[in-house]
Amino acid sequence: MNKKINIFTDKKFNPESYILTRSFYERDTEVVAKELLGKILLVKPQENDARGEFCAGRIVDIEAYYGANDPASHAYNGVTPRSRIMFETPGIAYVYFCYGNHYIINAVSEKYGIPGAAMIRAVEPLSGLDLMYERRKTDSLTNLSSGPGKLTMAFGINKDFNGLDLTRADSKVIIIDASKLNLIPGKEKTEIISCPRIGIKNGADKLLRFYIKGNNFASHK
């Protein structure tokens, strides 16, 4: 068991003062995606978790998706029942089911009415690792959350998380600013690599995937 960070197991931990605000997300999607690198994804203890630990992970790999000019985006063809949420209030979660197997979580960006989302591709596990190993049915630390479907499985994120407000302290899922906490990861200088997004056909020319260079938990190097 990993004990290097235990702040999230403290019942007195109050994430409210660290939470990213609406204005953070209400900007250009590429900027939001890049700046989300190093921030911490937090999922609060769920009903079936007797330990009552937060699941926490540092975002190390992310992609930006736009709208009408981005053929890889779910919002490319305008508002549909699924894409509608990408046009809504920045700072909410867009969670969708993929390939009949996996859930994928995005943070909605841009002003209300403008589509955009940052898809979280990988996180570096910080807390709640026992639960992650159980859910992922693996013994490999670097296999816990090194992919968009893997991290949602590790964190217990499913379609019920769609539309939750990442900026509200009472949400099951939030994103906080790591630099305000005394955490070891992320203190070192970080270089951001830009490259084409993974697993798409149209729009593959755009360099809209960003990851932290050299990080062992990125979804692929």
Place this chain on the structure above:
DNA sequence: ACCACGATGAACT
């Protein structure tokens, strides 16, 4: 018909 994925196994170094 199309997919912004993951697990597995084969076939390579």
Place this chain on the structure above:
DNA sequence: GTTCATCGTGGTC
């Protein structure tokens, strides 16, 4: 240890 091919799965349009 890598890379490649394949398939399961279900929502969307």
